[in-house]
Amino acid sequence: MTSSQFGSVVLLTLQILAAPVFSQSGGDFVRGNLIQFNDNGAWCWYQDERAVIDTARNRLIIGSVASKKGSGGPLRDGNFEVTFFDLNTAATERFVLKNGDSLFKADDHNTPAFLIRPDGTYLAMYTGHNHDFISRYRIYTPNGGWQAEQQFDWNAAFPEGANFKTTYSNLFQLDVEGRTYNFTRGNNRSPNFMISPDGGNSWQYGGQLTRNANVGYNNGYYRYCGNGRDRIDFIFTEYHPRDYNTSLFHGYIRNGKSYASNGTLADPDIFDNQSVPTPGDFTEILAANTVMNGKKLSRLWNIDLQSYPDGRISALYKARIDDSEPESNDPEHAFLFARYDGQKWTSTYLGRAGKKLYGSEQDYVGLGALHPANPNLIYLSTPIDPRDDAPHPSREIYRGTTEDNGATWHWEAITSGSQRDNLRPIIPAWEGSNTALLWFRGQYFSYTSYDAAVVGLIDRSDEKGETKSFLKASPGNTWLADGQYLVATGPAQTAGPADNRWHLRRGKARGATLFSAGENGPENAPLLKTVVNIAFPGTYDVWVNFWGMDGADWRIRAGLGKDDLRLFRQVFCQQVSGERSHPSPIFGEEKHHLYQAYLGRVEIRTTGQLSVFVDDDSEARPERTWYEGVSYAKVGPAIGAP
Numbered sequence: 001m002t003s004s005q006f007g008s009v010v011l012l013t014l015q016i017l018a019a020p021v022f023s024q025s026g027g028d029f030v031r032g033n034l035i036q037f038n039d040n041g042a043w044c045w046y047q048d049e050r051a052v053i054d055t056a057r058n059r060l061i062i063g064s065v066a067s068k069k070g071s072g073g074p075l076r077d078g079n080f081e082v083t084f085f086d087l088n089t090a091a092t093e094r095f096v097l098k099n100g101d102s103l104f105k106a107d108d109h110n111t112p113a114f115l116i117r118p119d120g121t122y123l124a125m126y127t128g129h130n131h132d133f134i135s136r137y138r139i140y141t142p143n144g145g146w147q148a149e150q151q152f153d154w155n156a157a158f159p160e161g162a163n164f165k166t167t168y169s170n171l172f173q174l175d176v177e178g179r180t181y182n183f184t185r186g187n188n189r190s191p192n193f194m195i196s197p198d199g200g201n202s203w204q205y206g207g208q209l210t211r212n213a214n215v216g217y218n219n220g221y222y223r224y225c226g227n228g229r230d231r232i233d234f235i236f237t238e239y240h241p242r243d244y245n246t247s248l249f250h251g252y253i254r255n256g257k258s259y260a261s262n263g264t265l266a267d268p269d270i271f272d273n274q275s276v277p278t279p280g281d282f283t284e285i286l287a288a289n290t291v292m293n294g295k296k297l298s299r300l301w302n303i304d305l306q307s308y309p310d311g312r313i314s315a316l317y318k319a320r321i322d323d324s325e326p327e328s329n330d331p332e333h334a335f336l337f338a339r340y341d342g343q344k345w346t347s348t349y350l351g352r353a354g355k356k357l358y359g360s361e362q363d364y365v366g367l368g369a370l371h372p373a374n375p376n377l378i379y380l381s382t383p384i385d386p387r388d389d390a391p392h393p394s395r396e397i398y399r400g401t402t403e404d405n406g407a408t409w410h411w412e413a414i415t416s417g418s419q420r421d422n423l424r425p426i427i428p429a430w431e432g433s434n435t436a437l438l439w440f441r442g443q444y445f446s447y448t449s450y451d452a453a454v455v456g457l458i459d460r461s462d463e464k465g466e467t468k469s470f471l472k473a474s475p476g477n478t479w480l481a482d483g484q485y486l487v488a489t490g491p492a493q494t495a496g497p498a499d500n501r502w503h504l505r506r507g508k509a510r511g512a513t514l515f516s517a518g519e520n521g522p523e524n525a526p527l528l529k530t531v532v533n534i535a536f537p538g539t540y541d542v543w544v545n546f547w548g549m550d551g552a553d554w555r556i557r558a559g560l561g562k563d564d565l566r567l568f569r570q571v572f573c574q575q576v577s578g579e580r581s582h583p584s585p586i587f588g589e590e591k592h593h594l595y596q597a598y599l600g601r602v603e604i605r606t607t608g609q610l611s612v613f614v615d616d617d618s619e620a621r622p623e624r625t626w627y628e629g630v631s632y633a634k635v636g637p638a639i640g641a642p
Helices: none
Strands: 009-013 035-038 051-054 059-065 080-086 092-098 113-116 122-126 134-141 150-153 167-174 179-186 190-196 204-208 222-226 232-236 248-254 257-260 265-267 283-286 290-292 295-307 313-321 332-340 345-354 368-370 377-384 391-401 410-413 421-426 435-446 449-459 463-472 478-480 489-492 503-506 513-517 528-534 538-549 555-559 566-569 592-604 608-615 625-637
Touching: 035 059, 035 080, 035 092, 035 592, 051 113, 051 435, 059 113, 059 122, 059 435, 059 449, 092 122, 113 167, 122 167, 167 222, 179 222, 222 295, 232 295, 232 313, 248 313, 283 313, 283 332, 283 345, 295 332, 295 368, 313 345, 313 368, 332 377, 345 377, 345 391, 377 421, 528 625, 538 555, 538 608, 555 592, 555 625, 592 608, 592 625, 608 625
Parallel strands: 368 421, 391 421, 489 503
Antiparallel strands: 009 463, 035 449, 051 059, 059 080, 080 092, 113 122, 122 134, 134 150, 167 179, 179 190, 190 204, 222 232, 232 248, 248 257, 248 283, 257 265, 290 295, 295 313, 313 332, 332 345, 368 377, 377 391, 391 410, 421 435, 435 449, 463 625, 478 528, 503 513, 513 625, 528 608, 538 592, 538 625, 555 566, 555 608
16 A cells, blocks of 8 residues: 555554553553443442453453443443453443333442353343342343343242342352352341352342341441352451441351351351351451551451462452541541461551542542452552552552562552543453453442443453554545545644534644544534555454543544444543654644554454544534544464464
């Protein structure tokens, strides 16, 4: 191809999860290729697994709940959603397990939990947040899709009915027992569980895991993890930390019994509800008011839990730091890491977690995630840099590594300079040294109100991105999607008229031009198609590039097919960093920055073309669009990969 036909192509180097060279001012930098999985979604942290990987189909499955504050607005408010992401093609599909309605408004506690069953089908379990006494579930089959919703009524488990409404879902399979467990919060304000002998086709009441005297809202918060064979571990507090100065405890289930960490029997029969244990029957990981690093740690709350094949168990939790008496309404928080080596628990102070996330919850912070396959990796969301205690305007994601079983940690920034918070990271189990790091990015006003997108990074040990090329969109390579010639206004240095057409906007820097729309108010510019000639066969990752301004929420719709457009917003995307050397700000203004949005993968079998479809966003609020071009990189096997 010639530059007159298809524009100039610049070769660049793509480094996945490598240290970026920040060549722009501004922010929204991400270490790696940021992928948007769902443009509207968030989750609480007391449902698991919120994301699972089907290795047989190479598919990532993610659950979340949409909010009317986010993309799609009120029409998606409260939807219980599941996203399929194909790890081969990077194609994304979204399904609604249950539509939000007048009773089910947005609430991140309603996030579904998933289990991949032995026959390869999926089980999704979900409830409302103190809404009723029902656990709902659906089963997915490859040929039939999502089957109709079924329900388990907790009222039927008790002669006089359940006395506390149901919240949370936590699904685990124990192959040795031939049972599937689902843990919820329910009767007696306590953790209860239901069991299935047939992988989730039918359910019955199982029992109550622990008991406690009623203090405040409920009797403890529980995080679980299972090894899939014979054991389920759990960490928990006695109550809600706003109601009580909570400590942190650990126990586990095996063969229908529950135990303290060292194997001391706590409950000889978890199914009979005759001898339900109290927190004191289990192992205390850390007591409230323990002093560590010169700081008094109080009102502990659990975040994540993982067990490993060598018998080690890791826990991530948080505490208030040097809280006042009476307690503060906006205390400082700290992250802590604990590891059980088979004999004792040892805790390490990780760093500050910042102040509360929003007004009415004193103990909500950005949270974090333990790596399910690597006990020496951890990820935190915090506005305080753990390397130097420097504060930042938004919560960023940091990756910690340890070489001494958690006694000390080395930290790297995964996100930097973000204009919105990066919250509640999770890592689903995956084979080998692959990692899928997921979180939601945006504004979190409360658990019922947020404007966020589910994003993340996929790091596969068997592949790497090769050279990255850029094609600038121009009238020589960009047409209307129906193949007709594009008639645009301009080029000019000033905004074009509001005429429902694209405008060629000329920048002051190097005389470059961009396609712009919506500069003078609402308009609906037509769908564009930019065509890229590919000289070498192979698999290619593809991005769309656009410009945005600090503090703005500019939007673009783009995809690899004209019927498969996705909405990308500046606040959920990443700035281009070292991949392009000193990108020139449009119009000579340093407050404008170059962004990229990942569209997916295409397979070029010989030589051929790939097409990228781009549209402005006229569906919601009017936002101008500045479209620059397309980036693409061939994907090859990693060094040493089979």
